[in-house]
Amino acid sequence: TIRLEQNYRSTQNILDAANAVIRHNAGRKGKTLWTENGGGEKVGVRTVLNEQDEAAFVTGDILSAVGRGARFRDAAVLYRMNAQSNALEYAMKRSGVPYKVVGGMKFFDRAEVKDMLAYLCVLNNPLDDLRLRRIINSPARGIGGTTMDKVAALAEQQGASLYEICRNADLFPELKTPAKKLLQFADLIDGLRKAGGSLALPEFYDAVCEQTGYTQALKDKNDMESRGRLENVQELKSNILGFLDRQPEDATLSGFLNEIALYTDLDSLEGSDDCVTLMTIHAAKGLEFPLVYVVGMEEGVFPGSSAQYEEDELEEERRLCYVAMTRAKERLTLTHARQRMLYGKTASNRVSRFLEEAPEENLNWEGRDLRPGGTFGSSCAGGFYGGGDGSEGVRRPVYARPARPSYQEARRTAVSQTAAPSIALSKGDRIEHGVFGKGTVLSVQPMGGDALVQVDFEGAGQKKLMLKAAAKHLKKLDS
Template structure:
C-alpha cells in the first residue's frame, strides 16, 4: 500500500507517519484512534476516506463521516475536495443531522406530526422552547426566570436526555436549582400532550432516532445497510444516546473508526460520556486501538510540559505525547498585581504584535472577555470573538445596575422602583410590591412606598438610608455609583441571597459587577456609561460577524478547542475560576477542569503565557492549583535540588552575610542566590520575591529566602 502514500506525497506533499498509515489502512472492523492535540487527525481521516475510495474501491455513497459541528463538517468536506478533487463527494454531517433524518422518517411512518421548537428551522409562530420553559418555571417556582436560570435549565434537560436517564428518575437528579427535575418532567409532558403530534427540540431528534433504530427492525435494517464504513470525529464529546445511534447503525458490519482524545473531553456538563471511550472494548470486543501521539503543532517546551501536566489525571488512556519540533522559548508564568494590571500587560504586549491574527486570549468564563473588549476597542486594537458574549449586555445583573441608575434621574419612576426594590435586601415581600403597585401615588417613590405599605421599623430605617444614598448619587461618577449600589444599597447582599436560593455562583455574578465597574472607571457620567455599554455590544457583534483580517482572538477554553495560535495568553488563572471551588470538591470535575486547562495550553504553537493576579479589590487571591502544578513541572533539575534542600530535615549552615530582614531588600538590588547565582530583584510582595537571573525570572518564597539567608547583596 506504499504506492498510495507515495502517490499522495507527490500529489499533495503530505507524508504520514507510521501510526497515521496504520490508521488509514485499518479499514475492517472497529478502530479507536486516540489523537493527541496537533497530531494531524483531520488529515488522517481524510486520507483514510481517500484510501477506501482509491485502494478499496468503496463507492463514496457507502461512506459516512460524522463530525461534532456543522463548521467541522464543512471544513472536512472542503479538505476532502482539495485532497481528492476527482472523487465523488462523501457525506459529512453532524450526528444531529443524521438523527433528524432518521426521526423524520420514523415519525412519518408512524403517522405522527411534529413542530420544531428550537433552532432556525422552527416554524414561524410555533411555540418556542425558551418561552415554554419560562412559563413552566414561573408556574412551578412562582418567580420569573432569568436568562442564567433558563440556560441552566435547558442544559440540565439536554444532559438528562443525552445520558438516557429514564423519565421516572428525573425528579431525583440534582438540578441547577430546586425543583428543576419537576419542571423538566412537565416540559416533556407538555410537548407530548397532543395526540399524534409532538413538539421537538434538538435533543428529541437524538432520543427518537435511537428509539427508532432500537424498536423498528425495518428502519434499523435500512440504515444498517445504507453505509459500509462509518467514521466519527471528536468522539470524546459524544453523548451516550449518540454513541447508541452509532452502535445501531454499524451493528451489521462493525466497520467503525472512532477518532477521539479522552484528554480533551470537556463537555460532560452537557452529556458527553468520556468513560465510553475507556470502555470501548466492552462494546466492541474486537476493536483495534491506535495512538497518534506525535504533536506537529507546538514547540518542544509546550508539548513536554502539557504531556506531563495531563498525566496527573488518572481516568485516561496512557499516552506519551511528543514532538520533533524545536524549542521556541520557555512557557511564561506571571502573577500580576490585579486584573487591571493583567489587562494592561496584555494590552501593551498586543500593541507590539504585528500579526494579531496569530494571537489568542483564552479564559474560562465568558464574562472575562468584556473588560478586554472595552480596552481593545478603546485603543483601536482589532479583535475577533470566537463566541461573542453579547448576552453580557442583556444580563439581568447589568439590567439591574442600569435600573438603579435610571431611578436616580427621576425619583418618581414607580415602574423602575418596582423592578429594584426587591434587590435592595430590605426584606420586602411580593405582597408589599403588589400593594404598592395597585396604589395611585405621586412624588418620591421611597416616601410613597413607606406611606402605602405596612412596614416594620427596621425596614423603614433601611428604606430611609437608601433614600439618603440616592440623594448623593446624581453628583457621583458612574464607577462610584456602582460601588454605592453594591455596598450602600445592599445589592451585593441581595445577590448572595439570590445565588444561594437559586443555585447561582455568586463569584460569577460578582465578576459582572467588577467588569461594569472597570468599564465605568474611565467615564464621567451615568449617561456616558449607558451609551458605552451599547457601543460595546455593537462592537462585539461586529467582532463576531465582520472581524478584521488581522484581529486578536478572544475565546473561552471550550470554544478554542480545535484552534491553534502562535501565541496564547491564558488569563485569570486563580483559585475558584479554574479549577472552580466545585471542581476541587469532586475528583471527576477536577479531572475535567484539568483537561480544559490542557486544551488551552495545547492551542499554542510557540509562546504560551499563564497569567494570574494577586488580589481583587484588596482581597488576596491564590494562584490556580494548575499554575502551581505547572511551576513544579517547569522547575529545572537544579531548582528541584534546591527545593529538596529546602525541605530536607538537615542542618544547613546559614550564610552569616545572607539577608534575613524584609527591609534589607529593595527592587533593583543586585544579589547572589546560593543556588541560582547573581540576579536583580524585580518585585517584592508580602509572600514572594521575583528575581531576574540572566534571562530567567524566578518567583521565590520570601519567607524561605529570608529564614535560610539564601540571598546576599553584591556590588554591581
C-alpha cells in the same frame, strides 16, 4: 493499541510543557505528543500584580504582535470562568482592540448587568423612563405590562415621568388596583436614594442588590443559570471598585455611570472578522490559534477551589489545562496575578500548580521579581477562593508558601513595566499608531485623569481610544 501521538498543530516546546502537566494525571493512559514543527518559542509565563495589569499586558502584547504583522484573529485569550472576561474586555475597549466573546455574551450585554445598571441609573435620575420600565418588575413585583401601559398613558397626559405617576398612583382612579404596588416601588427608590447620601459607592451597590430583592430572587432559583447570573451581578462591583481606584476625585454614582456610558460607547468593530477571540477553556476544545493566552493561572482560579481536595475534579482541571495549552500553534503565554478581584472581592493568589508542573527548560518567565519561588508546601490557597476547614481525613495537596516581595515593591515593578509615556494631543493633530497606522485627531475629551480620543485613521477608519491605554503605541507626526 495504536497511539496517535504526532501533533500537526503546536511546536515542540508547547507540547513538552503540556505533556509534562498532563503526566501528573494518574488515571490517564500514557501518550506523549510530538511534532515535526520544530522547537519554536518557549512558553511565556508572565507574573503580574492584578487582573488589570494582566489585561493591560495581554492587550499590549497582542497589539505588539499585530504591529509585527500578525492579525487580531490570530490571537485567543482563554480563561476558566466567564467573569474573568470583564477586565479583559475593559482593557481591549480602551485600547481599540476588536474582540468577540465566543460561547457567551459580552459582560455589559448580559441581562442581569443591564438590570443592575438600570437600577443605578434610575436611582441617579428617577426621571429615566426607559430604565425605570426595565426594572420596575425585575424581580417580579406584580407590576405587569398592562399596568405600565396605563402609567405611560397617564404620564403622557400629565406631562410627567413614569416615576412621578408611580409616586402618586393613589390619586388616579385608573390605577386603583395596582396603586399599592406602585407606591411600594416608589418608596423603595426613595429609600435607596436617601441611603445613597450616606453610603460609599460600593456599600450603596450592596444595598441596591439586597433591598431591591434582585440577588435574593437569583439565590431562590438556585440553578446553574441563576448562580452564573448572580456571579455577574457581584462582578459588577469589581467595576465600581476599579472606578474608585482610577478616579478617586470623581467617586460618585453619576461619575461611575458616566464612565460606563463611555466604556460601552468605545469602538469594538462589531461584525469584523479580524478580532481577538475571548472564550472559556471549555469552549476552546477543537480550536486552534497562532497566539494563545491562558489567564488566571492561580490556585483557586485554575484549578478552581472546589478541585483542590478532590482528585477526580483536579484531574479534570488538569485535562482542561492540557486542552488550553495545546490550542496554541506558534506562541503560548500563561499569566499569573499576585492578587485578583473577582465578584467584588480581592484575594492573594498562589501560582497554579499547573505552572509548577511544566519543565523550566520549556518556559520563559517574565517579571521574575514578582514570581513566587520554591516549591509548594503545606498550605493551600486561602482567602476568598477557599481553603481547608481543618477537618480530618480530607486529602489535601502538598504545597509550600512561596517567598514574595512586598506589595509596595511589586506595585512599583508593575507600574514601571506597564506605565505608558505621556502624550498631549489636540484636535487636528496628525498621529501614527503602531497598529492602526496614520490618522488625524478629530476630538479630545478629558475624562478624569484620562482622555477619550477620536481618531480618523487612513486605513482603519474612525476609532475611539483612551489616551493612557493607547499612548505607548502612538507618536505625533509633524504637521
